[in-house]
Structures are given as C-alpha cells and as structure tokens.
Amino acid sequence: MEDFEILFVDDDTTILSLVEEYLTAFDYRISIVDNGLKALELIKDKDFDVVFTDFKMPDINGLELLAVIKEYRPSTEVIIVTGHGTMESAIQAMKYGSYDYIQKPFKLDVLKILIEKIYEEKKLKQGNIILKTRLKERHRFDQLVGISLKMQEIYEQIDRMSCNSPNVLIQGESGTGKELTAHVVHKSSDRGQKAFMPVNCKSFGKGIAENQIYDHTLNLFKSMAGGTIFFDEIAEIAPDMQAEISQAYTENNLNLTAGDHKQGNSVRLLAATNRNLEEAVGRELVNQDFLKCINDVIIRMPPLRERKEDICLLINHFLNKFNTNRENTVMNVSPDTLDVLLRYNWPGNVIQLENVIERAFALKVDLTIEVDDLPSEIKTFGEISKIS
C-alpha cells in the first residue's frame, strides 16, 4: 500500500495517537490533524485516498469537510466517525457522498477492514473516469452548485421534468439563483437546443398601446414556437397584463394542431418571483389565471442560510471563476476567513457571497483572502458569534 494515503481528523488527540500507532504498526501511511481547518490545508496539497473525520468538531464539522473534499478531491473516500447523538447526521452524510460511517467507540481493526476494502476497490476502479463524473454530479447540476439536501431536491425536480417541459414558476429570495435555475431548467430539457428568451418584466409592454398587448404577446408566442420564454420578476407586470399573457398563451395553444403539440411546437413558459408566493397571490400581485398556466411545477429556491453546507462549495466555485481571469497568482481563502464565511447568515444569499469573493479579488494582489479583506458587517458578525 505504498501510494495509499490516509488522513484521520478528530479533535480528541487521544484517539489520534491510538489510531496513528495502530495503523503505522501495519505500515500504513497515516496523517493526523486535530481540526477541520488543518485538514483543509492538508487536503489542498495532498490527494488522500481516504479521510476519516469526526463529525462534531469546533470549527468545521465532518459534513462541511466532506463537502469540500468532494469538490476538491472527488475520488477521496470519506468516512464519518460519529459520537453519541450524531448518528442521524452521519446517515445524512451518506447521502452527500460519504463512503461509510463508524460509531464511537470503535474497535481499531474496523479501520483496517475499511481501508483494505477501499484499497481493493480503488485498484479495480483505476482509470474509471465514469465514476469520477458521477461523484461530481452529485455536487452540482450544470452551473448550479450545491451539495445540500435542498439543492439535491431541486436537481431531482429538474431531472424529472427534462422530457415533458412543463411550465415552471421559480420562487425564492433575491440572490438565491432563480435566473440561473431558469437557464439550467431550459438547457437540461428536451428543448435545450431551441430558443430561450428572457423577458425583463419591468419593461414588458412598454411603448405598446394597451389594446395591442394581447396581439403583441400572441405574436411573441408564435415566433417562439418550440422555444422557452422566461418572465423574470413576474410580479412587476400588472395583474391585468398577466391575465392577457395567459389568455394569449391559451389561444396560441388552441391554434396548434395535435401534430404541433406532439412535435413540441407549443411555447414553454418559465417565470420567477422573489415575492412570497402566497402573499403575492393574496395581495393580487399575481393573477390567478396566469398562476394556473405557470404553476405546473413550482421550484422554491432555499435561502443560503438554510443550506450552509453549500458555502464551501460555492466559495470554491467562485474562486475558480475569478481565478480564471487572473494571469499568474491563484487566490484562496485563509482558514480563518472560511470560518467567518461559514458563520455568517447571508441575507443577500449566493449573490452576496459571490460579491464578497469578487470584491476581495479586486482589492487584493497577493494570494490569500484574509478576514480583514471581508466587508465589515461580515467580519463583525463572525466576532459576535465567536464570543457568544
């Protein structure tokens, strides 16, 4: 097992020494660290074959570490070591791609059994790129990044509707990725190669006489036969105009022959709103008829604070995005910065996180984004929650 590298992460140093002593006696190559941040540092530089990580740790927990490992090093197997009361989270971790979990207290020979199993499997898999791709896919869907259960559910929703192209309403707070999701919904559908037209609802119908809106919309639908129209921020269109859109949509469908429908010549509608849907309907900002024609499927984008396990992946995603625009230096974030970013509650959601990384890129010339490079409201938030 010369090239086989093992990492064990646990804040209990007694366990670390025992494990190190046991595995070294069998000539295994084992590294040990007593927290998640140190583990991240090691993982950046070294391709471990297997990482055992404690679930409950002060800085970064096992699940968060798992998320980063699966993004940076998809072929590294991760085994979650759980203490009393964290079993459920360990089972959840299995869904996120951990190889297995073991419960404390454990017998040391369990480690050896698992390591040998992974070693054998690895030998079999060598050169098998398909598996690598499959592992990666669980952590993103096209350009949508996220390992959380909530994002997995959205990926499944998008997958399920890829061959029948229903109309879709996407709801979510500002910055949660509604527009990006609309693009992904379109691209992954059987109409993905056909036209996609985003409509800015703030200016929809401007310059057109009121009595012409219906005809204008009908013509738009005809010209987009087989394609997809995305009404972004639909509540910005007056409800009676929304009603006209839905009437034109119905009329356009009635004019199509059965053959047209079969060949997918109808137009597909997507819409997004950052309003609370029930409230918007209650206040009549969204017209009932329009709602009926758009809500075959409703996708609810979760706020970032409800899926913090996606933060590490997103940071990494944005670092890669902005790094490609740089010539020589490659930016990263310091362990302390990562810690602060993980604690923050992100009222502005993903776009706020993207802006923080982009801003740091604009301001910095050297390698690492430090806590001091973050906007003050984020720094302060970190400090307050550290004290409490």
Ligand SMILES: Nc1ncnc2c1ncn2[C@@H]1O[C@H](COP(=O)(O)OP(=O)(O)OP(=O)(O)O)[C@@H](O)[C@H]1O
């Ligand atoms: N899950 C995600 N993975 C990767 N990037 C994301 C994700 N969600 C959002 N983004 C990025 O965040 C930014 C904001 O996303 P988007 O414009 O789709 O959000 P939105 O919900 O439409 O926001 P708004 O309500 O402000 O219009 C974009 O740059 C997008 O690429």
Ligand SMILES: [Mg+2]
């Ligand atoms: Mg938007």
